[in-house]
Amino acid sequence: MTGKNELTFERPLTTVDVVIFTVRDDSLKVLLVKRSSSPDDPFPGAWALPGGFVDVSIDETLEHTARRKLAEKTGVQSPYLEQLGSWGGKSRDPRGWSSSHVFFALLPSDAIRPVAGGNAEAVNWHVVPVQPTRKRMAFDHAEILAKAVDRLRSKVEYTSLPTFLLAEPFSLPQLQKTYEIILGRPVDKSGFRTRALSADFLIEVGEMDVGAPRPAMGYRLADRNRLVYFPRAFSPRASSTFDG
Amino acid sequence: MTGKNELTFERPLTTVDVVIFTVRDDSLKVLLVKRSSSPDDPFPGAWALPGGFVDVSIDETLEHTARRKLAEKTGVQSPYLEQLGSWGGKSRDPRGWSSSHVFFALLPSDAIRPVAGGNAEAVNWHVVPVQPTRKRMAFDHAEILAKAVDRLRSKVEYTSLPTFLLAEPFSLPQLQKTYEIILGRPVDKSGFRTRALSADFLIEVGEMDVGAPRPAMGYRLADRNRLVYFPRAFSPRASSTFDG
């Protein structure tokens, strides 16, 4: 809109953050990194979402930046990945006007190789509490995490998302348990099985010895790149308010 | 992550674009602006989504930038507004690595005051074709528009979104027509009415003379800031593929 390609105005900082979820030890967990304790950095020592600045010289797209960050922290190449949204403003980063493009990843907990990769910060799985416990985090990451958990929970009501949190093969009881952990409430077994099996996205791959008295049938996804939408949600959803 | 606040690396361009929908003349329409024809600017003369660079000195947040752009082009203050996502990469803008934060707005067609505001570009409503007609647009705006239309159509299947496209008061036949225009297919009247009326978000405000033989009951929203989620979608949705 300048008429000539000046573009001399100040540019906001541009970062990409990734909310990485897994289910482990019967809990929903999110991967957080501890920020450097140097007082020259913002939020020294605080926990934050993994992420960082876009590197204009190596990143082709925002999604590439996200995958780069993901691989750095977890070693995982192809998890379920979707965009969550973006956050930007004058006061969220003390270093200046900044915007973050945030992605949302799901991975099976055994897919992660013992982290603590490139740089030396601590990296840890943190339990996501059922209540939105507003723990203190760097930047506006608590708000971002809350939104990610919202999105996860609401999509789990009517999609096959939890399949991306399990290693294959998995059993239907394992999958049901994963739904229950994320939703924080029990799910009826019979209805769950009919729903899952009639959606035609699971392939039987023989019985699994789950260490339980009776072995369960093992399944894998017919297509790891397909998210299934069930015809109805588990339970009707309440209406939501947007800021008008 | 630098250790000292250097931040001397190159920063991407940061813009905000707004996909503004309305329904007019029995069609879904989107507001597009014609870019300057100066050969110094990218995509001279092409149609683009309204938007522009974040102004670090006046914009508090990305949403403020979006509302500013929206007000500039339409004069409207408080439409339905939600974030659609963000797009960024090396080659979408010839001026350099750029990212766009994209918002999505719905407004009643009579709420728009005759546009062509601040700057002199042409501003026009364009019919959104039922088929994703890949018309040539500036930047990656055709892709963004396609995603916005997808999101609109899929949310219309199970929410009260179309209420934000009508001026109050409106009648149920008008609302039903709006659903049909967006979905591109007829909707059963009886089921539609039960669904709308039992969701308890419409308030009767007396009969309206719609120019039709029999006047229809007029309604307004109980809460203009509430989006209602119906318990089931109109029709089961197909599964979708994400890029793994």
Next chain:
DNA sequence: TAAATAGTGTCTCTAAGACATTATTTG
């Protein structure tokens, strides 16, 4: 055998879909 977990069957209920019918206005 009992204990534990996997898997099935049955019945109810809610809300959408199809489609016929009635109601209210104008000319």
Next chain:
DNA sequence: CAAATAATGTCTTAGAGACACTATTTA
């Protein structure tokens, strides 16, 4: 009256929810 549109009624159907029941394994 007829024509047009608004509004309602009836029956079917898909799929979730609750919950009892059967099946298969180990110890």
